[in-house]
Amino acid sequence: MSEVETTNDQNPASKRKEKKPSRSQMRSASRRLALQAVYQWQMNQSAISEIETQFVMNEDQEMSVCDKLYFRELLQGVTASAKKLDGLFEELLDRPLSELDPIELAIMRIGAFELSQRLDVPYRVAINESVELAKGFGATESHKYINGILDKLAQRVRREEIAARRNS
Template sequence: MSEVETTNDQTPAPKRKDKKPSRSQLRSASRRLALQAVYQWQMNKTAVSEIETQFVIDQDRDMDSCDKVYFRELLQGVTASAKKLDTLFEELLDRPLSELDPIELAVMRIGSYELSQRLDVPYRVAINESVELAKGFGATESHKYVNGILDKLAQRVRREEIAARREANKESNK
């Protein structure tokens, strides 16, 4: 096959190079897959190692387009500390934890994990990524609920980061 593709009028067109996904795209894909894995763990109580193996082996899952190390960390970290994560946001809820939609619960656990354990992930990124997961997998308005809860949680666990950002914004507006 030729190195150069042709257009409809048979003139050579430059061959397109597939761009490698950015780090943020890889991380987003990791979160998406981790959400599915955490949801499976919540619903079936399958061993985390078994779920992880299923995801790695399953050809329908696009593990090549994600950061596998980050996927593994999210899956293992969220499942190992689920009770602790739940206590971080439980008092912010307007209903008992047991009444949360399982997708919302999984999304909030992932968001809470990133907010409390992954200080290298900016709080706004952690919240936004969780909101996007809720939009993609949750009920119609669940992303608004997730946003509100995680924003309140960020005010508690990322107080210094938020204050520094506000101060920087004040300085730039002068």
């Protein structure tokens, strides 16, 4: 076969290994999927196991590039402790919880879960990831609202971490 007839399959450049996503990219994908799953749970109160199975079995989802264990922890943790999480940020809201957009509520719950339960996730990461979810899925200005509420919540539940960051 001449060089002219060489196909892309024989071209070494086309055989480059696909880059494996970083841990932070995998966690971000987990959060995006968890947001969709929590939203679904909020809207129709399906069993968590049923929702989780739908996401895991759906090959169109980002499951291949997400941290599946983290997705599961977010989905199960947020839904199991939704009332407790709501209580963490409800008094910080400028409106009744019932008036929050369902996407905003799901994002707030995920952010509150990470801030209160996942101390291994830096507070700035938890807030920023929630803001990014709001930019991607929420209303036009919802990211600003979510940022403000979660920042106030972080002042309460991550006081030591914030003080240490300021003193360094």
